[in-house]
Amino acid sequence: MTAKTAPVTSPRVGRRRGPTSTRDGVLAAARARFASDGFAATTIRRVATDAGVDPSQVMQFFGSKDDLFAAVMAIPATALARFDTAFEGPSEHLGERVVRAYLEAWDAEASESEPLMAMLRGAVVNEAAAAALREFIQSRLSHGMAGRSGDALLRAGLAASMLIGIIVSRRIVGVPALVAADTDRLVAAVGPALQVLLVAPTGWRRSA
Amino acid sequence: MTAKTAPVTSPRVGRRRGPTSTRDGVLAAARARFASDGFAATTIRRVATDAGVDPSQVMQFFGSKDDLFAAVMAIPATALARFDTAFEGPSEHLGERVVRAYLEAWDAEASESEPLMAMLRGAVVNEAAAAALREFIQSRLSHGMAGRSGDALLRAGLAASMLIGIIVSRRIVGVPALVAADTDRLVAAVGPALQVLLVAPTGWRRSA
Helix, strand or coil: CCCCCCCCCCCCCCCCCCHHHHHHHHHHHHHHHHHHHCCCCCCHHHHHHHHCCCHHHHHHHHCCHHHHHHHHCCCCHHHHHHHHHHHCCCCCCHHHHHHHHHHHHHHCCHHHHHHHHHHHHHCCCCHHHHHHHHHHHHHHHHHHCCCCCCCHHHHHHHHHHHHHHHHHHHHHHCCHHHHHCCHHHHHHHHHHHHHHHHHCCCCEEECC | CCCCCCCCCCCCCCCCCCHHHHHHHHHHHHHHHHHHHHHHHCCHHHHHHHHCCCHHHHHHHHCCHHHHHHHHCCCCHHHHHHHHHHHCCCCCCHHHHHHHHHHHHHHCCHHHHHHHHHHHHHCCCCHHHHHHHHHHHHHHHHHHCCCCCCCHHHHHHHHHHHHHHHHHHHHHHCCHHHHHCCHHHHHHHHHHHHHHHHHCCCCEEECC
8 A cells, every 4th residue: 555645846947957957847837837728728839938948949849739738648646546545445435535536636736736637628629638538537447446346347437527527617617616615525425426336236225 | 397308490501591591500500510629629710611601791690709609608498498307306316317317418409419518618718618617507406406405506516517527528538438338327327326416315325
């Protein structure tokens, strides 16, 4: 069992101190810009300005906006560890653990949350982001559901999709009732429903 | 209690037969294009070509791409009736009824499903679409939850967000496990979970 998240230092945007740190600075700037503005509204020129370099240097490192976006899109190892940990352990409270893992990943420090937010903001308009999200939903949770029976893959995919729906409503669309609720309240409301989806029908029954 | 959906004839894209039908033709073409390509990738020129008119006529009717999109984005009355009907009646099977209403609205004929799909595809990149989706999630389901107690508004917003997550995964992102499942299978898997979210904790209890 590993720690919930390994601390990862986030390279801040800064003056270049050589090829490697310039490239890292461009990546950090792109990650922040794609996460906040989305794929369509982000320009090479804006990323270059944020990173304090010339647009030609961004092109030299990454070739195109699509390639720059692809470099930003990798799912962070800290997020993967977080989701794996949520699926470890007993079926009891699995729903709550998965809900909390999702909410916390998108609320985590920039190095973890920005690539995830960039993926969500890009998924509707950019095929690379859509492919990354598809792969994430289909294979990440099926990994977590390995060994569980029946239509576990479908149920895992539905759970991931539903949790991403909550994050989009809360963080991108800004639905007031969801923005106002803190993590604990959301976990309390959604956890039992996810438990029924992922573990049912054995763990719950109708009492009426 | 009204019928589940009132049939609405969908004006097809066609040759102009006067100002009114030209405007309707442009609207139908825009609706289809925003639904399939999204807001960012849709151009006035392309809509004009689809409708068989000159781009200047599109501008004359609607002024801008933003205004054209706003005209397309109205939630269809058939969809509103569908969601209201799902919330009518007993709490028993409420979860299943709501899941089915969502899946069927986005699978309905073009006049109902295309404005909904345009709203989803546009919500990440266009503020008008985001506002429409926010309003839809916040007020439409709170209307349905009127008279229910406690944190009913939050739970209704969460349910709507989760169902929209499923539709995005299935229809836009294309997650294989969700694409392969038919409506009945999705209702069977998700209905009990939504029931717990919307009606719990009174209707269900842990049996273990």
